[in-house]
Amino acid sequence: xxxxxxxxxxxxxxxxxxxxxxxxxxxxxxxxxxxxxxxxxxxxxxxxxxxxxxxxxxxxxxxxxxxxxxxxxxxxxxxxxxxxxxxxxxxxxxxxxxxxxxxxxxxxxxxxxxxxxxxxxxxxxxxxxxxxxxxxxxxxxxxxxxxxxxxxxxxxxxxxxxxxxxxxxxxxxxxxxxxxxxxxxxxxxxxxxxxxxxxxxxxxxxxxxxxxxxxxxxxxxxxxxxxxxxxxxxxxxxxxxxxxxxxxxxxxxxxxxxxxxxxxxxxxxxxxxxxxxxxxxxxxxxxxxxxxxxxxxxxxxxxxxxxxxxxxxxxxxxxxxxxxxxxxxxxxxxxxxxxxxxxxxxxxxxxxxxxxxxxxxxxxxxxxxxxxxxx
Numbered sequence: 001x002x003x004x005x006x007x008x009x010x011x012x013x014x015x016x017x018x019x020x021x022x023x024x025x026x027x028x029x030x031x032x033x034x035x036x037x038x039x040x041x042x043x044x045x046x047x048x049x050x051x052x053x054x055x056x057x058x059x060x061x062x063x064x065x066x067x068x069x070x071x072x073x074x075x076x077x078x079x080x081x082x083x084x085x086x087x088x089x090x091x092x093x094x095x096x097x098x099x100x101x102x103x104x105x106x107x108x109x110x111x112x113x114x115x116x117x118x119x120x121x122x123x124x125x126x127x128x129x130x131x132x133x134x135x136x137x138x139x140x141x142x143x144x145x146x147x148x149x150x151x152x153x154x155x156x157x158x159x160x161x162x163x164x165x166x167x168x169x170x171x172x173x174x175x176x177x178x179x180x181x182x183x184x185x186x187x188x189x190x191x192x193x194x195x196x197x198x199x200x201x202x203x204x205x206x207x208x209x210x211x212x213x214x215x216x217x218x219x220x221x222x223x224x225x226x227x228x229x230x231x232x233x234x235x236x237x238x239x240x241x242x243x244x245x246x247x248x249x250x251x252x253x254x255x256x257x258x259x260x261x262x263x264x265x266x267x268x269x270x271x272x273x274x275x276x277x278x279x280x281x282x283x284x285x286x287x288x289x290x291x292x293x294x295x296x297x298x299x300x301x302x303x304x305x306x307x308x309x310x311x312x313x314x315x316x317x318x319x320x321x322x323x324x325x326x327x328x329x330x331x332x333x334x335x336x337x338x339x340x341x342x343x344x345x346x347x348x349x350x351x352x353x354x355x356x357x358x359x360x361x362x363x364x365x366x367x368x369x370x371x372x373x374x375x
Contacts, residue, residue, distance in 0.1 A: 001168065002029070003101070003134045003164040003165040003166070004166065005029065005033055006134050006135075006141075006171055007030045007099045007137060007138070008029070008030050008033035009173065010142050011034055012034060012037040014071075014180075014183050015043045015044060016043075016070060016071045017063065017068035018045065018048065018064075018068045019031075019034060019047050019070070019071045020049075020059035020072055021049070022050055022055070022074070024053070024078040025075065025076075025111045026075055026103055026161040026162050026165040027073045027078075027099065027101035030073045030099060030101075045071075046063075053074050053078035053082040056082060057082040057085035057086060058085050060072050060098075061088060061094060062192075064096050065192045065199050067189065067192075069145065069186045070094075070097070071097050071098070072096065073098060075100060075102065075161060076103035076104065076105055076111075079100065079117040079121060080105060080117070080120065083120070083121055083124065086126065089154050090124055090125025090215070091125065092200060093153065094152070095153065096155075097141070097144045097154070097155050098155070098156050098157070099137075100117065101159060101160075101161045101164075102114065102115050102161050104117075104339060104340045104341070105120070110341065112162060112340055113160045113162055114338060114341070115130075115259065115310045115311040118130075118156060119313075119320040119321075121156075122289060122320065125219065126153070126154045126156045126289065127147060127154070127155040127219070127222060128156050128158065128289040129155065129156065129286060129287055129288070131158060131286075132260065132261060132286075133169060133261065134159075134167065134168075134169040135170075135172065139233065139237070142179055142182065143229050143230065143241075146184065146229045146232075149186065149187050151218065151221070151222040151225045151226075152189070152218070153222055158260070159260070162341065164260070172239075174237065178236065182236050219289070220290060243286060243287040243292040243295065244285045244286050244292065244295075244296065246299060247263075247267050247282040247283070248281040248282070249283055249303070251279055252279050252280060252281035253279045253280065253304060254304045254306060254357070255282070255283050255304070255305050255329070256280065256281070256352075257283045257306065257321070257325055258282070258284060258308040259285050259288070259310075262310070265344065265349050266282040268346055269353055272350075273353060293324075296325070296328055297328055300328040300329045301329065301330075302330055304330065304331040304356070305325060305329030305331065306335060307325045307333070307334050308335050308352075309322050309334060309336050310337060310338045311336075312336055312339065318334040318363075319334055319336055322364075332363065333356065333361055333362075333364075334363065334364050335367050337352075348367070348368065
């Protein structure tokens with residue numbers, strides 16, 4: 001299956017109460033495929049096709065506030081358009097699940113992969129999970145429902161646009177009954193249908209700070225539940241997931257940090273260099289929010305760290321991923337690459353590795369820039 005098909009299949013198996021979405025490349029196939037499951041009677045989901053992404057998240061908020069298990073999907077400008085409502089979803093502690101096919105932001109318009117869209121809302125109060133391949137996307141979509149409902153925090157599951165959304169890979173699916181058993185019955189919670197409950201009242205300066213501190217503390221505390229859900233999933237499937245994927249980091253001289261499908265490329269290159277006796281490694285953050293910063297500091301404290309960012313933070317010294325890792329390791333470097341879907345293959349990864357093996361480099365740099373197009 002492709003990444004999009006895998007997500008639609010996982011959501012079909014979960015059978016949520018409500019799905020509200022608006023199509024946008026590269027996630028459109030998720031909604032198309034899931035809508036077909038709805039029309040074929042394979043789910044009981046109320047599938048609401050709205051006129052915009054803002055409306056999609058608004059419907060999810062209303063449905064979740066009424067106690068429904070809810071799902072949506074989006075990308076790029078769709079995330080930007082619904083960003084207003086995303087903060088409301090997390091502030092109201094609603095366990096909504098959303099899958100994102102990562103895509104660049106306009107302008108100029110571009111339909112291909114980078115991580116600008118999900119990094120834009122990294123501080124919106126949503127748990128963020130970044131996936132490497134189709135299998136992980138399928139598994140993480142199923143886990144996302146259980147995580148969200150365990151901690152009452154919305155969850156975003158990310159996959160690289162086209163590289164994963166449209167890439168056909170071997171997928172090991174679970175039986176429908178196994179998914180239903182794992183996710184469980186939707187937990188009962190206070191909701192809008194209780195006439196004694198008020199949701200979304202105004203908070204003035206004498207209470208707003210405390211509300212946000214509680215929200216922050218809930219995100220920090222969610223690590224235990226995330227860990228528990230991942231452990232339960234391993235017991236169910238044999239497939240193991242953590243907060244980050246540490247690939248030969250323990251004895252490494254240089255650690256390359258990247259998220260998404262590029263991690264596969266760097267793992268191949270890492271293996272090639274290790275055959276030559278050169279100890280390089282790959283660290284792939286999987287759970288970006290909440291970030292396991294204490295564990296990362298411990299693993300990277302004496303390493304040379306090179307963070308690869310598929311996004312730019314304008315006016316900042318480093319990219320969004322680099323900003324998180326700038327104080328980790330004995331040396332730190334940040335490389336911007338692959339924006340707008342600029343292809344990044346094995347030879348590209350080798351060039352970057354060889355560059356950093358030569359010694360000191362600029363702390364902030366770009367890879368693959370066509371100098372003739374710069375003005």
